[in-house]
Amino acid sequence: MMGGAVVPENPVRLLGRYALHGEIAVGGMATVHFGRLHGAIGFSRTVAIKRLHAQFARDPEFVSMFLDEARLAARIRHPNVVPTLDVVATDGELFVVMEYVHGESLARLIRQEVRAGRLIPPPIAASILSGSLQGLHAAHEARNERGAPLSIVHRDVSPQNILVGSDGVARVLDFGVAKAAGRIHTTQQGQIKGKLPYMAPEQLSPDGTVTRVIDVYAASVCLWEALTGKRLFSGENEAMILAQLLSMAVEPPSRFAPDISLALDQVVMRGLSRQPDKRFATAREMAVALERAVSRTASSAEVADWMESVAGAPLAARYRTVAAIELQTDAPSSEQLLHEISSMRKAPRTTGAVSASSLGGPASASPDHRMLGLDGSGPSQSAPLSPPSFASPKTGASRRFAKPALMALLVIACVLLGSLIAAFTGPGRGGTKPPPAPTATAPPTTREPPVRTIEPVPSATTRPEASSSSTATAPTASTKPPPPPRPTAAPAPRKNCDPPYSVDSSGRKKFKPECL
Template sequence: MGKVLAGRYEMLKPLAAGGMAMVHLGRALGVGGFERLVAIKLMHHHISAEPEFVTMFLDEARLAARIRHPNVVPTLDVQESPDGLFLIMEYIEGASLHQILRSAGQRPGIVPLGVVLRVMLDMLAGLHCAHELVDDEGAPLSLVHRDVSPANVLLGTDGVARITDFGVARAEARLSSTRGGQLKGKLPYMPPEQLMNDSVDRRADVYAAGALMWEVLIGRRLFQADSDGATLNLIMAGPSATPRQIDPTIPAAIDEACMRALDKRREGRYATAADFSEALEQAAHASGVTIASARVVAAFVESSGAFKKMHPKELAALKKGIVEPTPATRSGRGSASGARSGPAVEQPKSAPTAPSQVTSAGSALSTPTAPERGRRYGVGIVVAVALGVAGGILVWRNLDGSTKGVATSASEPPTQASNTTPIEPTVLPAASAESTSTASAATAQPSADAVASTSASASPVGSPVRVPAGGGRRPATTATPKVPATAYDPDRL
């Protein structure tokens, strides 16, 4: 049996390590043999020991727990143990948009238009519910996510898209705002007012949703340059091209809806996420585009190469604590070879590494055998994702409100890298499985089904994604992009 926290949450397998927490697959235990799979986010000691952050985190976690919506991953519990502060979230089988884009490769139309619209409508519905949250007296709580990005949008095998990590994003943003004006978040999705350290409202999330939609339509980030400073300049200048200018198959009405969300002036954007959603529905209807059903989205997720279901025998072995080390487990580390595979992953030094937590859960990285070389196998997504941030942005302003200068800095030590990093599944005797390649330690996302071994028949990187009719795939286009020619890199923040 794995380590049990607070008397009822058993850690089965470490899934990801990030600057703020270690993510585990776990199960909630109850009387009469009751159990439920959950995701456990165990904060690192250096985070749990910081009173200011703990206070803010608990405050924001209480707010996030009030959100009840099918398109928001729920926070189920917040606890503290000798190992540190941890929270319990619903376990979702599926993949994040980050993982899907990473698996699919770089080209417009890789995600069918109907699927893009369905995901956007789901995500915006969840955001609107959170934005409308009120306290016990009926007063608005003005909750803003502040970190809407592909890593925080999960696509389940049920075909439902969900937004996650409200409390974590808010708490970290509040903490950073008290420290010399530094901003935290994923730079390519921040609106200009957030970069300038102004107050933000729900329209900041609308802007981020627009940047996310642009990226999923085109297959690469809207704002991405060789440095944070250059990326910031691109954001302040505004989009240099619309999705339709790059991919003419995108209907004009859908293109216009996306670009309004990306208006540099907050008053020029949709006032609410619900308004953005309604505009997309109307644009789809006017353009004759069928919005994908949940069944079509589910088929797309399973065929994307970013997800593989966990074998029941493997889960049973995890519950019994049966783990057989692979050769890479004994050697310590390894990574798959291939054009898109990243460097081998090491856990942050501050992450829990006691043998009882890691060895029994099978967290070691594994090196693929010879037949696997040249392949990249997809992994699923766990509900706990992207706990860290891309880096600090320090903005000085004149008294008249104009930007005097902007400097970016690596404000955090290496142990506080921005995103959670998936830890690869090990081979279990009860299931014929193969290791998956690992992503960069600073950027890769945790996987909900990283506990699941991927089969040798998984799709290689860049292979076409097949979905049932109704997905709305656009024909390939040879249009020349009119935006800066920076290769898509979903790991670069």
Template sequence: MSASIHPAPLMLGPYELLQRIATGGMAEVYLARRAGPRGFQKVVAVKRILPQLAEDHDFVAMFVDEARVCARLAHPNIVQVFDFGEHDGELYMAMEYVDGTTAARLVRAAASRGEDVPLEAALYIALSVLRGLDYAHNARDDDGRRLSLVHRDVSPGNVLIDRSGAVKLTDFGIARAAEIERRTDAGQLKGKLGYMSPEQVVGRELDARSDLFTAGIVLAELVMLRPLFSGHSEIDVLMRIRDADLTVLDRATSRVPDDVRAVLYRALARDRALRYPSAAAFAEAIEEILRRRRLQVGPGKLAGWITKLGLIPTGEVETPVSESSVRPTATLDRASPTPESPRITVPPPSAPPPSGNPSPSDPRNPAELAPLIYRVRTATGVTIGPMSYPRLVEMMVTGGVDHRALISRESLPFRSAVAYPELARFTQSAALRWDDNVFSTANDKGPIDRAVLPSRMFRLARKRETGALYFRDGARKKKIYLVEGVPEFVVSTDKSELFGEHLVARGQVLRMEVEMALSMLPRFNGRLGDALCGLGVLRPIELFRAIHQQMQDRFTEVFHWRSGEVAFVRGARSHEETFPLGFDPFDLVLRAVRDAYPEAELEAILQPLESALIVPVVPLPVRLEAFRLGEAEENVLREIKRPTPFADVLRAASRYASREETLRALFCGLSCDLLRAEEWRRLTSMPPRPV
């Protein structure tokens, strides 16, 4: 009788891999066991990079970063990393095994059964997460220096609850510490859709207060049993987060007690300066609610409730890892707390392909598109072409082809451009037309004066004007549309400022990908961003951030102009389908000055004020914080408390600010009506000086 043959166990270093329990776009996680002498065994979760990505240096670097960060963290509310090793060239990480469930599953289960999460359970989970965050935010290296750690992915799927009721935060795979160098391409997604802070959406530098915002989302959803930020598309969700739109919380009056609502409003403030200053302060606010309500919380009560809910069946072991620790990347789905929440996708293009252009069987395959050839006949009778569709669009957008020109497609006779559906957006958009007739005295026309331009921009913002600023310098033209003083849309004839060129210059897309998207514009209503998303080149959050940056760059670029004319057409609107970008016009003006006015030029502009008396404006027309000045610049303005000679201001400020910082502060203060000087008033009302 032959002996039975058992296959050798699958080993990764000293760990026997028992069962794969999760897999995703970056890594896979196994239930594993480490055996020791005299019957010792330890059950752990082992994460390893997917074999096909083991040679990808970026993924490997992120994996190593996660191990390095987590190895420093030892706290009862954080999943611990025990070991990090390499086996036959393959990296792995051994983590604490959490036998239980997640906050995301808890919310879904409660919602599907029509039950509320007990308030004490919701508060206890949030309190545990905040204690773990407080520890992580204050973690230090071996030399006692703060790591400045930001988790950046606090979400219900990353909040684990074991069968004993202990709550642990996991997945520091995209955490950011000051000492870690890693790829941070503009627009790179950090965090899950629906669980980001407003500053995370627009790509600003993050600090610990970003985690407090997302912890607030987790608490809100535990109490409400529905997403705090949802929408028909990713862009809708991102816009609601960016604006900190708490409409859903406002309406949940029956589910959210007033004292909890007050805590959430502070944690979810759009301005991070208005949030709790630390995770500890947020935790103290929750502890105060528990004391006032005399609620008894702890792991035992939570364990009993999740067992009663059926999330911890007796004798059955649940997946011990977070729902996102394997970093899936192939879906746009949001891990939604309720079963009926809509799928988050990019809306499909609504415009049909133009007649005569065969519809491809797969919009991702541009080779199936029959390229069309166009010719243009100008008002003077000159024929331009032949040219491709992308080239024609470029010329129309940059003013090379007037919207009144006649167009011929293939061998068809010349017709008005409005006759071609694929050109509809470019012929009907008022924003894309360049009308030189606006430069008249009726539209407050004047020459561009660099000394006056910031002041002009500030006053339009302060008066909450709606209209369009037209700029021209020979063939170069630009329009800035304002809605109640805030820049909404900026167009330019400069080819380098086109959206595709902007993306290529920043390394976000390849030129080949832009060309592919341009060929698909008719299917996407002439919108390059939508085409890039539809082709999978950009994700919606990347598109949002790219548009935000492009509009900001277009706005500040005009401050570099040294000649030309400017006119303001009051009441003009772009009529473009734009989403509010949330710019602060005062902050934008300061950024433009910082970027476009070197110290030598500031010196020259302010030279006539050498004997002037600088007078502070009281009260200030706009609070100083709105300009987001540097600390030294802000101190220059704050120290001018009474009329002071210009030279004395420079001399006093030299103790805490550089000369350039002082000059910039004075220039912005005078331009933005924070300071007054009689000589400045005369200077800015004089005809412009030659540059």
């Protein structure tokens, strides 16, 4: 997450699947440590682990505040907000696991520039505060699981809680004193939450009015200090700071930094108005006005290059610390990986309710965890998860692809069968023979034979042949030559055809039918 000088590492402490390493930064309520997430099959990841101080871990008020922070931050999903990943409760202590962001706080960057005798360029400052305002707007608009607005108000926006990553993206963190609807911890009467130099005047009123515009006011104070390199309200004690906050006339930032334009002055002064209705109505509205006030806001790449020039040395030192922590984790051997994979394959099927440990949740949960639903139970998850069964990958795949594979086999079989039938029934391939071509002989006619004139009887040596007119050649069915005629049996010899006619009583000759 964020960090100052890297403290020498303490002995590694295991918190379930997390390893707790050295400190990154120390606050009044908790300490942030380097952490390492160890998952299955050799998976690991560097995280930041926020640990509640031991004297506060026994106080129910601080415990509820700590859990509220984790619950609220988990509902905010935006690139300009540091994500909360997990909550661990073990040995009477509470730990919040967050994403590790390699970067520096805006407070440290302002000090680095002042020590070098420089000021943060207005495009850089505008880009950092614009991103922070977008993250605050996401917090203000966050909703719960049922879609109801949470009405989150950070109440502790300050340069210490704005983290600028080495990627050039600004992120808001630390929602420990945020006010929200449905929060377990409530502020006692007369108790003030937040840092006094960044509080809006209405926070100090007896009724304790808290709306989203107090975060707009605090962000405007951070912008004023980033542009000028000075503290807006400062004094030897809180009484002096309180008097300045309520009555001191605020000078525009251009009074201390001549490079600031009049439009940028107007944005800052509107956000610092002591009357809430004269400020920007939302954090996003101020972010848009801020981007328009400067000629050109710096891109994330330009902010990253500026970060390297300002805080390159401490970032390099922290990077070496992270690399040393990662090297302490022995990479699993190939035999260990194969053993884990084989054990996963041989694991029995899971039926019935799913436990929190099987989902990678904390090993144990406190009553506060169960009340908030952070251990997988609670009002939103009162009924156990009861899926019918979780089939193995092999069984699931066979069931999923059984019908398509069967249909494909049937289609292939039909295609092959059709090809075989076509091959055996084609011309000249055997099987059913094609019908023979029509013969050249015309079918016999049924009409009476014509009456012929009497001709001389031929001699015995000259035997009359059949008339050529009794046969006719039929046209071919196609242009292809007909197949050769099949051999037929020899015609039977004619009987009683000499002579081939008979003479009736009137002297006329009548040919015998069998002799035609």
